[in-house]
Amino acid sequence: MNKTMEGRREIKNRLQGETLVRKSLEYGEKQSRTVRIAPDLNVIKIGGHGTIDFGSKVLLPLLEEIVSLKDQHDMLIVVGGGVRVRHVMDVGIDLGMPTGILAELTADVSKQNSKMVAAVLADDGGIRIESDDIMNIPMLMKIGLLPVMAGTPPYSYYEEPSPGTFIPQHRTDTGAFLAAEVLGAKSCILLKNCDGLYTKNPFTYPEAELIRDITAQELLDLKMDDMVLESILVDLLLDSKNIEEIKIINCHKPGTLTRALAGENPGTVIRKNGLTS
Numbered sequence: 001m002n003k004t005m006e007g008r009r010e011i012k013n014r015l016q017g018e019t020l021v022r023k024s025l026e027y028g029e030k031q032s033r034t035v036r037i038a039p040d041l042n043v044i045k046i047g048g049h050g051t052i053d054f055g056s057k058v059l060l061p062l063l064e065e066i067v068s069l070k071d072q073h074d075m076l077i078v079v080g081g082g083v084r085v086r087h088v089m090d091v092g093i094d095l096g097m098p099t100g101i102l103a104e105l106t107a108d109v110s111k112q113n114s115k116m117v118a119a120v121l122a123d124d125g126g127i128r129i130e131s132d133d134i135m136n137i138p139m140l141m142k143i144g145l146l147p148v149m150a151g152t153p154p155y156s157y158y159e160e161p162s163p164g165t166f167i168p169q170h171r172t173d174t175g176a177f178l179a180a181e182v183l184g185a186k187s188c189i190l191l192k193n194c195d196g197l198y199t200k201n202p203f204t205y206p207e208a209e210l211i212r213d214i215t216a217q218e219l220l221d222l223k224m225d226d227m228v229l230e231s232i233l234v235d236l237l238l239d240s241k242n243i244e245e246i247k248i249i250n251c252h253k254p255g256t257l258t259r260a261l262a263g264e265n266p267g268t269v270i271r272k273n274g275l276t277s
Contacts, residue, residue: 034241036184038138041074042261043188045151045176048082050193051251052113062191062251063117065258066146067124073261074141074186077126078151078179079117080172081109093166103159103168107152110172118148134179151175173230177243184242189260191251192228196268201226215271229270237272245271 010016014027044066046052052059066075085106092102118128125146129136131154133147140147151172162169173190180188197219200208211219216237219227227234228248237246249256249267259266 034184036242037135038074038076038141038183038185041076041137041141041180041183041185043076043078043176043180043183043185044257045078045173045188045190046080046117046251047172047190047192048080048085048110048113050080051191052080052117053082054193054252058193058252059117060120061254062257063120065254067121069258069261070124070144070146075146076137076179076183076185077114077117077121077146077148078172078176079110079114079148080151081106081113084109084112085171089167097166099161099166099168100155100157100159102166103152103170104156106168106171107150107154107156110150110152114148114150121146121148131179134183137183149179153178169230169232171230174233174236177233177236177240177246181236181240181243187245187247187261188243189247189249189257190229191257192248192267193250193252194228195250195253196248197228197270199224211268212265213269213271215274219270234270237270240272243272245269 018025046059046062051062066077069075088105088109089102092105097105114128118126120126125144126148127140127145129140129147129149131149133149137147153170153175155168155170159168159170176190177188179185194202195210197211197214198208199211202208202210216234219234229246233246237243247260247265247267247269249260251257256266
């Protein structure tokens with residue numbers, strides 16, 4: 001152990017004396033090797049608003065398709081909140097709750113939905129896990145189980161303030177992406193109730209055009225008022241180390257997930273850069 005001129009105790013290393021916030025600091029950026037914990041994993045995000053809230057007529061056929069794919073593809077099912085998230089945020093904002101409280105409350109809703117999805121899948125190896133269990137996923141894959149977890153990132157009370165609103169910006173789309181990124185997953189697929197990303201909300205503007213393929217920067221440059229996914233996810237994709245693209249597909253159409261897992265683009269692909277995968 002060494003001492004600096006200021007008397008601070010230091011352990012010699014390449015970050016010695018760094019504030020870790022220096023903008024010109026690039027240590028680790030050119031790291032040639034990053035451990036991919038689950039490189040064959042496909043992270044599948046089932047939305048609450050776009051899937052679960054439609055009930056058994058949409059969810060059960062989707063889960064049957066997932067079960068049929070289970071032996072060919074390793075999957076982590078990440079579950080969203082939906083209508084009750086919107087209700088609790090409406091009540092919470094009316095009561096003056098800060099963003100961190102709203103994040104904690106909405107996380108409870110996605111946990112409830114993940115319990116229901118895991119229960120339906122239980123006979124086929126479905127098992128609910130918490131975010132702290134994420135390192136167990138490779139083992140669960142090897143023994144043939146199908147892990148299901150809530151999608152809300154565990155920022156909880158420490159959710160950062162959102163620009164212009166109290167609504168937490170890190171929600172379940174982002175949670176699915178972050179899980180895929182830290183695991184070094186093969187893919188991250190967001191299941192929605194529309195065919196992909198449109199130039200406008202297709203349910204409000206029927207003339208909206210489907211965007212089949214776009215880079216994260218191109219999407220940010222469009223400065224869209226409304227999107228089918230959380231905008232913070234697009235920002236995060238720019239700096240991803242493992243995930244090169246996000247797929248958005250319509251899970252109301254049977255077989256769409258099968259096509260996406262086979263490498264097709266049945267909806268929209270948002271890529272980190274201009275190179276195709």
